[in-house]
Amino acid sequence: MSLSQYLVRKIKNDAGTFAIQKETDQVAIEEPLIIRYSHSNFPEKLHNLATLLRTPTDDYHLACGFLFAEGYLDSPKHIEMTHYCDQDDAITIISDQLITIAERPHLTHSGCGSCALETLDNLYQHLSEVKQWIPSSEFLFELINQPPYQPLFQQSGGTHATLILDERVNVLSQDEDVGRHNALDKAIGKLWVKEELDQAKIAWVSGRVGFELVQKCINAGIPNLISIGAPTSLSIAYAKKYGLGLYAFARNKSVNQYC
Structure with a gap:
């Protein structure tokens, strides 16, 4: 279930006259999901890799996308079995690939100083430059002028969406979640x-x-990222470093290209 109903008191102001009425509101569900890993030779030894706050849809693809994006697994062929535990709200990935369970420091940097880049380079040593593919202006504005169908957002107003498209603007994958990164991981x-x-x-x-x-886009080899929102300085710096085409503020018949 991805949505929940809540009773609300809706307050309206009509020309200085206030009215209150009871209505029901659709709210996107946000619940924790524990992602666990165990090696196929020692399936009883479970390691908690992360706890994600997500909308409970496509948990399998979310876990797979997260493990791939963070550099834990390099091929889906290494996944031998998955198990979902309702009691703990956890998904376990059993793999024949031995991964290093290392504590990752909490990143508090909001800028793109050299210390932040050095820290990130140490964490994401598996990244490599993307193979560039430059979209035409026609491609960009076909995407901008036709916003995607977001059913959860239309009902709740509280989710983010991701679309992944091919060179002909065909949608290959799409998903929604309360978390921006979760929606991208799922797709x-x-x-x-x-x-x-x-x-x-x-x-x-x-x-x-x-x-x-x-x-996540660099790791997946997706050559371009476009957003209706603003970029951060660190996202621009990393996009330039790895050759990712970065486009932002894609709305109102315009878009900013940063790389």
Whole structure:
């Protein structure tokens, strides 16, 4: 279930006259999901990798996309089994790939200073420069002028969306979630498990562009990222470093290109 109903008191102001009425409101559900890992040789040894606050849809693709984006797994062929535990709200990925369980420091930098870049480079050593593909202006404005269908957002107003498209503006994958990064992980995860990421040319996201979204596109080899929101300085710096085409403020018949 991705939406929940709540009773609200709606206050209206009509020409200085206030009226209150009871209505029901659709709200996007936000719940924690624990992602666990175990090696196939020692399935009883579980490691908690992360706890994500997400909308409970497509948890399998969310977990796969997260493990791929963070550099834990490099191919879906390494996944031997998955198990979902309702009691703990946890998904376990059992893999034959031995991964290093390392504590990752909490990043508090909001700028793109050299210390922040050095810290990120140490965390994401698996990244490499993307193979560039430059979209035409016609491609960009076909995407801008036809906003995607977002059913959860239309009902709740509280979710973000991701679309991943090919070179002909065909939608390859799409998803929604309360978290921007979760929506992108889900959309990437769908293509990753089908080994179809090589067809992806551009990712469209509905929120602002922080570093984590840029990093996930670079890791997936998606050459372009476009957003209706604003980028951060760190996201611009990392996009330039790895050759990612970065477009933001894609609305009102215009778009800013940063790379």
